[in-house]
Amino acid sequence: MRMVSGFLSIFLLWASLAGSAMAAAAPTIDAIKKAGKFRVAIDVTYPPMETTDAKGNPDGFDIDLAKEFAQRLGVPVEFVVMSWDGIIAGLMAKRYDMICSAMNITPERLKQLDIIEYMQVSQVFVTPNDKPVVKEADLAGKVVAVQVDTTSAAYVEKAKKNGLAIAGIKGFKMATDALSALRAKQADVIVIDEPVGLYFVKQDPKHLIVSGRAIAPEPIGVALRKDAKDLSAEVTQMIANMRRDGTMKKLHLKWFGKEVGG
Amino acid sequence: MDESQSFWQFSLQEVLPQLFDGMTLTVELTIAAGVLGMFLGLLLAFARLSRHRFLRWPVMAYVTLFRGTPLLLQILFIYFALPPLADIRLDAMPAGILALSLNAGAYLAEIFRAGIESIDRGQMEAARALGMSHGLAMTRIILPQAVKRMIPPVVNELAALAKDTSLVSVIALSEMLYVTQRLGAKYFRPWEVYGWAALGYLLIVWSLATLAGRIERRLAVRGV
Numbered sequence: 001m002r003m004v005s006g007f008l009s010i011f012l013l014w015a016s017l018a019g020s021a022m023a024a025a026a027p028t029i030d031a032i033k034k035a036g037k038f039r040v041a042i043d044v045t046y047p048p049m050e051t052t053d054a055k056g057n058p059d060g061f062d063i064d065l066a067k068e069f070a071q072r073l074g075v076p077v078e079f080v081v082m083s084w085d086g087i088i089a090g091l092m093a094k095r096y097d098m099i100c101s102a103m104n105i106t107p108e109r110l111k112q113l114d115i116i117e118y119m120q121v122s123q124v125f126v127t128p129n130d131k132p133v134v135k136e137a138d139l140a141g142k143v144v145a146v147q148v149d150t151t152s153a154a155y156v157e158k159a160k161k162n163g164l165a166i167a168g169i170k171g172f173k174m175a176t177d178a179l180s181a182l183r184a185k186q187a188d189v190i191v192i193d194e195p196v197g198l199y200f201v202k203q204d205p206k207h208l209i210v211s212g213r214a215i216a217p218e219p220i221g222v223a224l225r226k227d228a229k230d231l232s233a234e235v236t237q238m239i240a241n242m243r244r245d246g247t248m249k250k251l252h253l254k255w256f257g258k259e260v261g262g
Numbered sequence: 263m264d265e266s267q268s269f270w271q272f273s274l275q276e277v278l279p280q281l282f283d284g285m286t287l288t289v290e291l292t293i294a295a296g297v298l299g300m301f302l303g304l305l306l307a308f309a310r311l312s313r314h315r316f317l318r319w320p321v322m323a324y325v326t327l328f329r330g331t332p333l334l335l336q337i338l339f340i341y342f343a344l345p346p347l348a349d350i351r352l353d354a355m356p357a358g359i360l361a362l363s364l365n366a367g368a369y370l371a372e373i374f375r376a377g378i379e380s381i382d383r384g385q386m387e388a389a390r391a392l393g394m395s396h397g398l399a400m401t402r403i404i405l406p407q408a409v410k411r412m413i414p415p416v417v418n419e420l421a422a423l424a425k426d427t428s429l430v431s432v433i434a435l436s437e438m439l440y441v442t443q444r445l446g447a448k449y450f451r452p453w454e455v456y457g458w459a460a461l462g463y464l465l466i467v468w469s470l471a472t473l474a475g476r477i478e479r480r481l482a483v484r485g486v
Contacts, residue, residue, distance in 0.1 A: 085447045092450060112450060148434075149447045170354070170434040177342070177432070184345035186354075 026230035029073065032097055038070040038077050039096035043084040045147075045174035048199045048255045049102040061195070061255040065118065065222075066100040068247060072238050083173060085149050088112065091225060098235075099223040102193060104151040114232045115221040118239050118248070121260060123152050123215035124197040126182065126190040132211035133189045136164065143168040145178040145187035152191040155215055179203070193220075195256055269454060277445060277458050284441030285462045291427040291437060292466065295362035296420050302363060303370025310375050321371065328368035334429050337361040341433040358430035366423050373419060377412035378404060410481050417474040421467045438462050 032038050042050045044058055053059040058079045070077035080096045091099050091113070105115045125133040133139060136159055146153040148171035160166045170187055172178050179200045181187040190197070191214050201208045224232050242248045252259045267275070310321040328336065341357045344350040352360065381404050389399035431440035442459040446452055 085443045089446065089450065089452060145434075148444065172434050173432055180342045181434075184342050185351055186341065186345065 026234070028097070028228040028231040029234060032073065032231075033075055036075060038066075038073055038075050038098070039080055040066040040070075040077055041080045041082045041087055041090055041096045041099045042066070042101045043087055043175075044081050045084070045176045046102055046193075046196055047176070048195060049193070061251055062100045062102060064251050064254070066098070068242065068251075069098070069100075069222075069235065069238055072241075073234070084147060084175075085173060088223070091223060094225070097224070097228070097231065102196075102220050103223050105219045105221050106151065106154075109223070112226075113223045114226055114228070115223045116232060116235050116239060117219040117221040119221075119260065120217040120219050122194045122213055122217045123155060123191055124194045124210045125212045125214055126179075126192060126197045126200055126208060127188065127211045128182070128207055129209040129211075131188065132209060134212040136214065138212070139189065140165045141167050142188040143170065143186070145170045145172065145181045145190045146192070147172055147175040147178055150175075150192075151218065152193070152214070156191055182208070195260060198256070272449075272451065273454055273458065276449065277455055280441050280445060281438065281458055281462060284436055284438035285466070287436060288424070288427050288438040288462070289466060291358060291362060291430065291435075292420070292424040294359045295366055295427070296423055298359065298363035299366030299370055299423065300416075302367030303374055306367060306371035307374035307378065310371060311378060325368045325371060328365050329372075333361065333365045333426055334432065336365055337429055337433060354430070354433045354435045357433060358427075358435050362423060362427060362430070365426075366419060369419050369422075370416065373412055373415045374408075376415075377408040380411055381407050406481075410478065413474055413478050413481075417471055420470055424466050424470065425463060 042058055042060075042062060044050050044052050044060075046060075048060050050058065050060045050062050058081065063079070066079070067077050080090070082090055082101075084101075087099055087101060088109070090096060099113075102121070103109070103115060105117060109115060125138075127133050133142065139156070139159060144156050144166055146156055146169065153169075153171055156166065156169050160169065167188075170178075170181060172181065175192060175196060178187070178190045178192065182190050183204065189211075190200070192200070194210070194213075197210045201210055222235060224235065239248075249259060306321050306324065309317040310325075312318055337358065340352060340361050341354065344352065385403055385407075386396075386399055389403045390396070394402070427437055428439035430437055431443070434440075436444075438459055442455055445455045449455065
């Protein structure tokens with residue numbers, strides 16, 4: 001035992017020395033530059049935040065944002081298209097360097113990840129225009145479609161747990177399938193991020209409306225591994241710069257037609 | 263969430279209760295689609311073996327369609343495309359059972375046909391010569407022998423079906439894999455979560471194989 005702890009303390013001493021020597025350097029950013037690419041995970045079922053263009057390539061607000069990060073880091077970006085339910089596991093397994101996919105900042109997620117805010121979005125109800133859901137109480141008796149493992153899903157589950165008589169909750173793997181379910185009358189209402197809800201309505205403006213607000217604006221951010229402190233600091237700085245130099249505003253105007261809160 | 267939970271604590275408190283619910287649904291789907299699929303497959307096989315062209319051709323078209331397109335596509339089509347197309351709105355469970363049954367029926371039809379055709383033609387001719395009707399010869403002479411030969415491929419198909427039920431997770435049916443992925447996304451403890459799910463599927467398929475083994479032995483004892 002003594003022997004082991006002796007070795008251990010020497011190792012710890014060495015590690016702490018090495019650590020302090022490295023503190024000035026930027027191990028994660030160096031590794032990205034060495035790899036020659038910045039790998040970013042997205043779930044492309046969330047238009048206009050993340051979607052695909054006519055050729056099937058990733059496209060959307062977050063895609064442009066990630067390209068901007070990569071450009072400022074001085075390396076090309078490589079997108080990894082992931083299913084939302086596996087997107088955090090992939091980051092932990094170091095399959096990519098960042099998740100840039102409209103992730104809400106929640107206490108549970110902050111235990112696992114560093115999340116840096118770049119925008120605030122609210123959650124809204126999307127319904128057929130003849131059967132609007134204006135407020136939470138209107139969800140009673142309705143079948144609600146959401147994307148699984150999202151803030152909206154947690155919100156609906158909590159409302160049901162608190163005694164609201166929701167007829168059913170359908171959790172789809174893809175946000176776009178929640179829209180398909182609504183249009184196929186497999187659900188009465190969708191709860192989803194405002195930009196996505198607005199985009200859904202644009203697909204079928206004759207029949208669908210954003211009928212009410214479920215949750216007031218909440219921050220969304222890009223997620224990084226907790227051990228990538230240098231990258232976190234750099235990204236925080238880049239976002240501040242983008243707000244100052246007008247890049248952020250330009251992206252909002254391009255994808256939402258206006259500046260969305262915060 | 264408490265990361266300090268031990269393997270057994272975590273498994274017993276978080277994983278297994280939810281996984282059990284998912285497994286119940288998986289078993290229900292497997293049994294429902296298995297029974298319906300076999301019934302459908304048998305009808306299709308007889309139609310396929312018929313002398314009448316107008317019975318044979320639709321079956322061939324059916325098998326081509328359901329074997330030639332992905333099951334996932336069939337599930338999505340029935341759930342999302344039928345309502346706007348034909349105003350048929352099935353809930354997730356019936357939609358899932360329907361898709362799985364229709365798909366399994368196509369494969370099972372071919373297994374049944376092969377089984378029946380594998381019995382020497384001379385036996386049917388001999389039975390008819392002895393004065394048996396076609397139907398009687400089929401049920402008394404041909405099918406008992408064919409069934410024994412068909413058991414292994416049918417079990418193969420049912421094992422595949424049991425695992426294919428995981429595809430209905432796309433229409434938000436909380437079968438075993440759906441529950442597993444939810445747990446995986448929530449707790450970040452992949453090996454416990456996926457490990458238990460693997461055991462769950464193994465248990466289902468192993469039970470099927472054991473049951474089939476019993477039936478095979480019983481048929482052997484009766485000497486058919």
